[in-house]
Amino acid sequence: MANLVKGMKNWLVYSTMDEGEWDTLRKVYLEEEVRRLFSLYAEDLETATQRSELGDVSVPVRSGAFRKLKRRSGKVFLSKDEYEDGEQIKVHLMVSASSPDGPAAWEPLCAWTFDSISEVADFVTPPSAEPAS
Numbered sequence: 001m002a003n004l005v006k007g008m009k010n011w012l013v014y015s016t017m018d019e020g021e022w023d024t025l026r027k028v029y030l031e032e033e034v035r036r037l038f039s040l041y042a043e044d045l046e047t048a049t050q051r052s053e054l055g056d057v058s059v060p061v062r063s064g065a066f067r068k069l070k071r072r073s074g075k076v077f078l079s080k081d082e083y084e085d086g087e088q089i090k091v092h093l094m095v096s097a098s099s100p101d102g103p104a105a106w107e108p109l110c111a112w113t114f115d116s117i118s119e120v121a122d123f124v125t126p127p128s129a130e131p132a133s
Helices: 002-016 019-039 045-050 117-124
Strands: 053-063 068-083 086-096 106-114
Touching: 019 053, 019 068, 019 086, 019 106, 019 117, 045 068, 045 117, 053 086, 068 106, 086 117, 106 117
Parallel strands: none
Antiparallel strands: 053 068, 068 086, 086 106
16 A cells, blocks of 8 residues: 555656656756766776676656656667867767667667766766765
């Protein structure tokens, strides 16, 4: 019964949010998911940025007339661009766009761009998350 009440409360909260609130909530959630994936490589972010795929995430979406909360599978991909004065690291969050019958396909949802490994480290552990001295 408690799960039913919790589910109804969650549905009410998610279904009555305006688009701006929903986008903000989802963006914060997705950033936390990307931070979680990077934290798996906290000892060596350089190794993490050498990978082409960082890992899987669950992407919340609202659908239907009642704006029911669902989840889509997503993946976080990395790419690097080399420039004369350094490199740029791009993090791409993609969601599954394939049909059950077709080949696997991914469509972009959002992306982050970093100019150095130190910027990636700052993103993974933002100043507000650091313990106070």
